[in-house]
Amino acid sequence: MKDTLILAIESSCDETAASVVKNGRTILSNVISSQIELHKLYGGVVPEIASRKHIEKVNQVVEEALKNADVTLDDLDAIGVTYGPGLVGALLVGVAEAKAIAYAKKLPLVGVHHIEGHVSANYIEHPDLEPPFLCLIVSGGHTHLVIVKDYGEFEILGRTRDDAAGEAFDKVARAIGLGYPGGPKIDKLSKEGNPEAIVFPRAKIGTCPYDFSFSGVKSAVLNYINQAQMKGEEVNRADLAASFQKAVVDVLVEHTMLAAKDYKMDKIAIAGGVASNGTLRAAMEKACVENGYKFYRPSPIFCTDNAAMIGAAAYYEYMKGTRHGWDLNAVPNLKLGER
Numbered sequence: 001m002k003d004t005l006i007l008a009i010e011s012s013c014d015e016t017a018a019s020v021v022k023n024g025r026t027i028l029s030n031v032i033s034s035q036i037e038l039h040k041l042y043g044g045v046v047p048e049i050a051s052r053k054h055i056e057k058v059n060q061v062v063e064e065a066l067k068n069a070d071v072t073l074d075d076l077d078a079i080g081v082t083y084g085p086g087l088v089g090a091l092l093v094g095v096a097e098a099k100a101i102a103y104a105k106k107l108p109l110v111g112v113h114h115i116e117g118h119v120s121a122n123y124i125e126h127p128d129l130e131p132p133f134l135c136l137i138v139s140g141g142h143t144h145l146v147i148v149k150d151y152g153e154f155e156i157l158g159r160t161r162d163d164a165a166g167e168a169f170d171k172v173a174r175a176i177g178l179g180y181p182g183g184p185k186i187d188k189l190s191k192e193g194n195p196e197a198i199v200f201p202r203a204k205i206g207t208c209p210y211d212f213s214f215s216g217v218k219s220a221v222l223n224y225i226n227q228a229q230m231k232g233e234e235v236n237r238a239d240l241a242a243s244f245q246k247a248v249v250d251v252l253v254e255h256t257m258l259a260a261k262d263y264k265m266d267k268i269a270i271a272g273g274v275a276s277n278g279t280l281r282a283a284m285e286k287a288c289v290e291n292g293y294k295f296y297r298p299s300p301i302f303c304t305d306n307a308a309m310i311g312a313a314a315y316y317e318y319m320k321g322t323r324h325g326w327d328l329n330a331v332p333n334l335k336l337g338e339r
C-alpha cells in the first residue's frame, strides 16, 4: 500500500510545532519551537505574546519540518492541524497556516482535537498499541480518564472537577518560587525531598470514583506555607514538592487502577505534559506490573506539546474520512470526541 504522509501543525499554547508523519506512526521530523523563555518572565503564558510569536515562527517551523523529513509539499497527502481546545489567537495561527498550505496544494485538511493528539502520542513508539485501551490524560488544561474505544472514539469515565493536574503543579511551583512551567521543576526538586514528610489530602469524590479534584491539595500546600511563615519557620521546599507530587500521583494511579478493574481493561496508557513526570511514570508502571496490565507511555518529548502527536491523530482521522472545509475555525473549548 502507498505510504500516507501528513504534515501536522500545532500552535494551541506556547509551542509552535510542525511534524511530518508517515502512516500515523513513523515520525520523519518533529520540530518544536518553545516560547517558554518569553513567558517565564510573566509566570505563565501570555496569550497575546503567544499569538505574535506563533506568527513569527510558524513558516520557519514548517519549512524545517519538511526539510528534516526530506520531503516537499508535493509529497504530502494531507495537512493536519490542532483547531482546539487552546488559546484562540494561538490556535488561529496554526489553522490559518494549515488552510493556506492545503488550499495552495489542493490537499485535504484534517482538523485535530489537541487531546486526541496527546492520546495518539502513544501510537508513535508502541506499534502494538491499538484500541481499546484505558488512557489517563494529564496536561496543563485537562485531566481525563477515558476509554479509547477506537481511534478518535472516547468514553469519558472521569475528569477533574476543578484544576487540571498540570495546573496544580504550576500553582504549587509558583507558591514555592520555582517559576513557570512548574511541573518539570517540581519533578526535579522532588528527587531531593522526602515524599512522606508532609501528608497532603487525597480528594475522593463520592458520586464519581473516577473524577479528580486538585484544588484541595493545592490549598493545603498554600496553608502549609502560610502557617510556616507565620511561625517564622523555613519551609523545606524539596520535602514539600515531593509530598505534594506524591499526593497527586497517588490519586492519579489509584483512580486509573480502579477504572481498569471495573471496566476490565488490561492496556493502560498515559498522555499529556504531566505524563512526562518521573514519579507518575514509575508509580503507574509499578501498579500495572502488580495488576498484570500492559503499560504504555510516550517518551517525555512526545508527552508535552508537539506536532508529531497531531500527525498521528490526523492520520487516523484522515483514514476514517474526516475532512474539514476552508471555514475551519479555532474552537477554544472544543469537547473531546467532537468533530
Ligand code: KG4
Pocket (backbone or CB within 6 Å): 013, 138, 139, 140, 141, 142, 165, 166, 167, 169, 170, 181, 182, 183, 184, 187, 272, 273, 274, 275, 276, 277, 278, 303, 304, 305
Ligand atoms: O500537554 P502540555 O504540554 O500542554 C497542555 O496541553 O496543557 O502540558 C503542560 C503541563 C504544564 O502544566 C506543565 O507544568 C506540566 O504539563 N508538566 C509536568 C512535567 N512536565 C510538564 N508536570 C509534572 N511533571 C513534569 N515532568
Ligand code: ZN
Pocket (backbone or CB within 6 Å): 114, 118, 139, 140, 272, 273, 304, 305
Ligand atoms: Zn497539550
